[in-house]
Amino acid sequence: MTTARCIGILGSGQLGRMLAIAAAQLGLDTHIYAPDAAASPAAAVASRWTEAAYDDLAALNDFAASVDVVTSEFENVPAGVMEQIAVHCPASPGEAALRTAQHRVAEKTLAARLGIGTPRFWPVTSAAGLRSALAELGGDGILKTCRLGYDGKGQRRVASGEDASEIFGSFGSDDAILEEKIDFAFEISCLVARTQDGRVAHFPVSQNSHENGILARTVAPANIPSSLADQARQATAAIADELNLFGVLAVEFFVTSDGTLLFNEMAPRPHNSFHWTIEGCASSQFIQLARVLAGLGCGDTSAYGRWQMDNLLGQHMQQVPDLLASDGVHLHLYGKPDARTNRKMGHATRQLSES
Ligand SMILES: Nc1ncnc2c1ncn2[C@@H]1O[C@H](COP(=O)(O)OP(=O)(O)O)[C@@H](O)[C@H]1O
Numbered sequence: 397m398t399t400a401r402c403i404g405i406l407g408s409g410q411l412g413r414m415l416a417i418a419a420a421q422l423g424l425d426t427h428i429y430a431p432d433a434a435a436s437p438a439a440a441v442a443s444r445w446t447e448a449a450y451d452d453l454a455a456l457n458d459f460a461a462s463v464d465v466v467t468s469e470f471e472n473v474p475a476g477v478m479e480q481i482a483v484h485c486p487a488s489p490g491e492a493a494l495r496t497a498q499h500r501v502a503e504k505t506l507a508a509r510l511g512i513g514t515p516r517f518w519p520v521t522s523a524a525g526l527r528s529a530l531a532e533l534g535g536d537g538i539l540k541t542c543r544l545g546y547d548g549k550g551q552r553r554v555a556s557g558e559d560a561s562e563i564f565g566s567f568g569s570d571d572a573i574l575e576e577k578i579d580f581a582f583e584i585s586c587l588v589a590r591t592q593d594g595r596v597a598h599f600p601v602s603q604n605s606h607e608n609g610i611l612a613r614t615v616a617p618a619n620i621p622s623s624l625a626d627q628a629r630q631a632t633a634a635i636a637d638e639l640n641l642f643g644v645l646a647v648e649f650f651v652t653s654d655g656t657l658l659f660n661e662m663a664p665r666p667h668n669s670f671h672w673t674i675e676g677c678a679s680s681q682f683i684q685l686a687r688v689l690a691g692l693g694c695g696d697t698s699a700y701g702r703w704q705m706d707n708l709l710g711q712h713m714q715q716v717p718d719l720l721a722s723d724g725v726h727l728h729l730y731g732k733p734d735a736r737t738n739r740k741m742g743h744a745t746r747q748l749s750e751s
Pocket residue numbers: 515538545546547548549575576577578579580583606609610648660661
């Protein structure tokens with residue numbers, strides 16, 4: 397691919413914002429397309445924006461014709477949108493990556509097919525199906541919607557002995573997955589960048605803690621045995637290769653106390669658990685994605701020391717004055733006006749002293 401001048405971004409949130417900032421650093425333009433583009437975190441820092449629905453074919457065609465390459469900052473882009481765009485220009489992360497990441501059964505099935513361990517899981521489309529899945533599970537589980545879940549939304553813990561009809565009736569989705577609840581020792585994530593001609597670059601592994609299903613803190617590079625980090629990176633690269641991914645792919649894993657690695661989920665886009673790379677790595681995840689999209693090749697991903705990243709949710713915004721007054725804190729605010737509870741408003745990164 398020849399080098400691109402303008403990156404089109406579907407979606408208007410903080411990931412699009414940080415990608416647009418990175419693209420600008422590389423002298424590239426960005427064009428945001430989203431139904432709520434006006435006054436959005438991404439449009440505020442982009443070169444251009446279009447506010448239109450994802451099924452507005454005329455607006456999509458105009459958008460695609462105005463850019464050299466398109467990516468999506470969220471994985472739930474309707475399938476037809478990327479197909480339409482791919483008529484005009486290269487589309488990231490690619491059709492197979494989007495289709496697979498949009499469905500929890502599809503992504504876990506892919507991981508299992510590639511020999512990557514997953515929690516035991518059962519597709520659930522009826523109360524009777526849930527009843528037999530619970531009987532097979534024989535312990536505690538988590539019922540999740542297969543589509544559109546994020547930040548712990550669309551999930552319900554299920555204790556053994558609960559009534560399947562009641563759970564299914566109140567769950568509100570008949571396209572669900574029951575997963576074994578894993579008593580993990582810790583959670584890690586990997587991020588790989590992959591160019592259109594299949595060259596990959598890995599980032600150091602992140603270690604993550606969640607609160608109420610939402611990422612709270614990342615510490616990276618994770619203090620884990622190098623064999624485990626290699627295994628996680630190899631699994632991530634195998635998925636990226638299998639999907640012929642163009643862009644970046646994040647994979648979340650559980651690690652059990654005996655060191656077993658289990659695939660949890662994936663996202664073919666920049667990931668919250670790699671925001672620390674903005675200050676912590678030679679190339680951040682956003683610079684890396686901009687480089688790959690623009691045909692500039694992958695950059696160096698070495699880390700400068702160890703880092704901690706804390707998310708700032710709506711209820712944490714009163715910490716901002718203290719963070720502003722603290723030395724060594726890199727504060728990122730996404731410019732969202734409404735600090736609702738559990739809404740991601742920003743993050744703060746600091747370097748940890750080596751111990
Ligand atoms: N099968 C499971 N066993 C134990 N904890 C889980 C399981 N699935 C999810 N969780 C917890 O909930 C968090 C969010 O779930 P996840 O499947 O990653 O959905 P989301 O799309 O909301 O991030 C996980 O990071 C983990 O802490």
